[in-house]
Amino acid sequence: MRYEDFYQRSIDDPEGFWAEQAKAIHWQTPPQRILDYSDPPFRKWFAGGTTNLCYNAVDRHLEERGDQLALVAISTETNVTREVSYRELHREVNTFAAILKSLGIGRGDRVVIYMPNMAEAVFAMLACARIGAVHSVVFGGFASHNLALRIDDARPKLLICADAGMRGGKVIPYKPLVDAACEEAKHAPPHLLIVGRGLDPDAARVSGRDVEYADLRARHEGAEVEVEWLESNEPSYLLYTSGTTGKPKGVQRDVGGYAVAMALSMWSIYDVRAGQVMFSTSDVGWAVGHSYNVYGPLIAGATSILYEGLPTNPDPGIWWAICEKYGVRTMFSSPTGIRVLKKQDTSWLKKHDLSKLQWLFLAGEPLDEPTAHWITDGIGKTIIDNYWQTETGWPVLALMPGLDMKPVRFGSPGLPAPGYRLRVIDDVSGAEVGPGEKGVLVIEPPLPPGCLTTVWGDDARFMQSYFSHFNELLYSSLDWAIRDEEGYTFILGRTDDVINVAGHRLGTREIEESCSTLPGVAEAAVIGVQDELKGQVPVVFATLKQADADASVEAEAMRTRVVEQLGAVARPARVYVVNALPKTRSGKLLRRSLQALAEQRDPGDLSTLDDPGALEEVRRALARGA
Numbered sequence: 001m002r003y004e005d006f007y008q009r010s011i012d013d014p015e016g017f018w019a020e021q022a023k024a025i026h027w028q029t030p031p032q033r034i035l036d037y038s039d040p041p042f043r044k045w046f047a048g049g050t051t052n053l054c055y056n057a058v059d060r061h062l063e064e065r066g067d068q069l070a071l072v073a074i075s076t077e078t079n080v081t082r083e084v085s086y087r088e089l090h091r092e093v094n095t096f097a098a099i100l101k102s103l104g105i106g107r108g109d110r111v112v113i114y115m116p117n118m119a120e121a122v123f124a125m126l127a128c129a130r131i132g133a134v135h136s137v138v139f140g141g142f143a144s145h146n147l148a149l150r151i152d153d154a155r156p157k158l159l160i161c162a163d164a165g166m167r168g169g170k171v172i173p174y175k176p177l178v179d180a181a182c183e184e185a186k187h188a189p190p191h192l193l194i195v196g197r198g199l200d201p202d203a204a205r206v207s208g209r210d211v212e213y214a215d216l217r218a219r220h221e222g223a224e225v226e227v228e229w230l231e232s233n234e235p236s237y238l239l240y241t242s243g244t245t246g247k248p249k250g251v252q253r254d255v256g257g258y259a260v261a262m263a264l265s266m267w268s269i270y271d272v273r274a275g276q277v278m279f280s281t282s283d284v285g286w287a288v289g290h291s292y293n294v295y296g297p298l299i300a301g302a303t304s305i306l307y308e309g310l311p312t313n314p315d316p317g318i319w320w321a322i323c324e325k326y327g328v329r330t331m332f333s334s335p336t337g338i339r340v341l342k343k344q345d346t347s348w349l350k351k352h353d354l355s356k357l358q359w360l361f362l363a364g365e366p367l368d369e370p371t372a373h374w375i376t377d378g379i380g381k382t383i384i385d386n387y388w389q390t391e392t393g394w395p396v397l398a399l400m401p402g403l404d405m406k407p408v409r410f411g412s413p414g415l416p417a418p419g420y421r422l423r424v425i426d427d428v429s430g431a432e433v434g435p436g437e438k439g440v441l442v443i444e445p446p447l448p449p450g451c452l453t454t455v456w457g458d459d460a461r462f463m464q465s466y467f468s469h470f471n472e473l474l475y476s477s478l479d480w481a482i483r484d485e486e487g488y489t490f491i492l493g494r495t496d497d498v499i500n501v502a503g504h505r506l507g508t509r510e511i512e513e514s515c516s517t518l519p520g521v522a523e524a525a526v527i528g529v530q531d532e533l534k535g536q537v538p539v540v541f542a543t544l545k546q547a548d549a550d551a552s553v554e555a556e557a558m559r560t561r562v563v564e565q566l567g568a569v570a571r572p573a574r575v576y577v578v579n580a581l582p583k584t585r586s587g588k589l590l591r592r593s594l595q596a597l598a599e600q601r602d603p604g605d606l607s608t609l610d611d612p613g614a615l616e617e618v619r620r621a622l623a624r625g626a
């Protein structure tokens with residue numbers, strides 16, 4: 001089918017289009033209305049229909065593919081690989097659901113899950129979904145304070161954690177972090193369910209509160225737990241945004257709309273169907289992990305690969321070895337992940353048989369052209385950039401190889417996904433801008449199925465964060481974009497990150513891209529810093545590929561390159577060479593903190609900062625001067 005026709009149909013007749021897509025999943029009772037939009041911008045997809053994410057991800061496949069692998073959880077940290085068929089998954093999830101019930105968990109109760117990429121994390125999520133409990137997975141790398149904040153926001157009845165995670169061979173005990181978080185939180189749960197991996201056997205237990213998964217599993221093994229049929233718009237899970245621009249927002253997802261969006265995106269965008277294999281390198285704690293390590297592949301009846309470990313361990317060919325071994329068709333990763341490999345020898349990309357691999361999707365942050373070319377040439381596969389947000393739950397912009405594949409245009413995540421009415425508008429007047437002109441990327445509501453229904457417990461914040469920026473009721477992506485004549489959209493950076501130099505508006509990403517075309521530059525972060533004369537001036541923080549390179553020569557080269565490519569107005573006022581750039585735990589540049597430090601302000605909410613050392617490094621560089 002032609003992409004244009006498919007997309008157009010979703011826009012011209014959304015209810016007809018989504019009614020058709022809804023047939024891909026099981027409904028216990030069919031929807032009464034495809035769309036209820038009586039209270040904009042809140043909308044209800046498939047109102048009155050009842051369904052269940054766990055049933056669609058597990059039970060529905062038993063008859064046809066009970067012996068097929070559903071999940072392969074590979075850890076190069078513990079050196080354990082777990083291959084789980086749909087039948088085994090069904091059994092594990094039922095057992096886990098029985099454990100949850102024995103702890104008093106039921107429909108609507110929240111359960112915080114704080115675990116690394118291990119099979120039990122997936123069992124726990126699906127078990128919650130089965131009984132109608134609302135899971136909130138918190139990335140296992142977060143410190144106790146972050147966990148405490150999320151506990152207080154979600155007010156869970158239970159917290160499930162692993163005894164420890166591992167990174168690069170080092171054991172990271174989780175239990176002390178969880179204990180500290182429960183101490184700090186005002187709404188600590190009455191129970192803590194500990195999934196022991198034997199990594200930290202001596203961790204202290206709190207009697208009456210802490211319970212062991214192994215004990216309860218032995219007691220409930222083989223139990224069958226009935227599926228709780230939920231109204232399509234009941235909450236399925238909560239998930240926090242990365243916190244790149246401020247305090248993370250608790251995205252609330254529904255049941256039916258999400259299931260339908262997962263089913264549609266799996267075949268049309270990711271080109272994976274039942275029986276095929278998908279490998280996403282994400283952590284289950286992120287949006288990609290939820291949608292394309294757990295719900296998407298399983299709803300599709302595919303095999304999902306979950307990986308715990310570094311991309312370079314035991315050697316930098318590990319991802320490709322996994323692709324070869326399991327016959328991966330579609331792989332999904334992030335530009336950050338590829339940049340890690342880029343530091344290694346290219347020969348690692350050539351050591352494995354990748355004949356089954358069709359596509360590598362990358363999302364989460366801008367895919368710079370040098371990285372895109374490097375990996376395209378390296379593995380000889382089509383690389384597809386796709387743009388979305390935790391809020392949307394699935395791609396907003398992508399190319400769709402499951403339909404007819406449009407050509408890749410480097411630098412662009414492609415074309416609108418079905419159901420998304422996108423506009424690029426002037427941030428002041430709100431008028432649509434023409435091709436080639438910069439503006440804010442907005443979505444005309446109603447948002448399609450799969451996108452957030454609200455911010456957990458805070459409808460006002462939902463309205464304020466996303467729908468209050470223009471006179472018209474529009475969802476602001478808060479990202480800055482350009483669309484070309486054919487509809488290919490380019491993301492230029494966040495609206496917060498646009499620099500206004502003497503009346504010229506520049507996207508930080510344009511300047512970053514320009515700097516990173518230099519062979520000596522590893523990565524660049526650009527911010528706008530207040531300037532008396534010009535309003536704002538661009539300032540660059542960059543890391544170099546070679547530690548012993550001459551920083552002042554490289555800095556000068558960056559200035560020259562930017563002026564050549566973008567004009568004198570974009571000339572960086574200062575260039576700081578540093579050893580590391582501050583990033584969120586999900587690998588995104590924390591430009592707002594860089595900017596605050598450069599303007600001698602407080603760096604703001606740092607709860608999602610990955611490496612405090614990077615910020616120190618920036619402080620020192622600023623003190624030294626450029």
Ligand code: ATP
Nearest residue numbers: 241242243244245364365366386387388389390491
């Ligand atoms: P917060 O909303 O808390 O500030 P965040 O926006 O980083 O954090 P995420 O939902 O993880 O949280 O990230 C979504 C954002 O990531 C997008 O709005 C966009 O800025 C960026 N992004 C994602 N994919 C791409 C892509 N393919 N190209 C460019 N930018 C992307």
Ligand code: MG
Nearest residue numbers: 241242245389
């Ligand atoms: Mg965001």
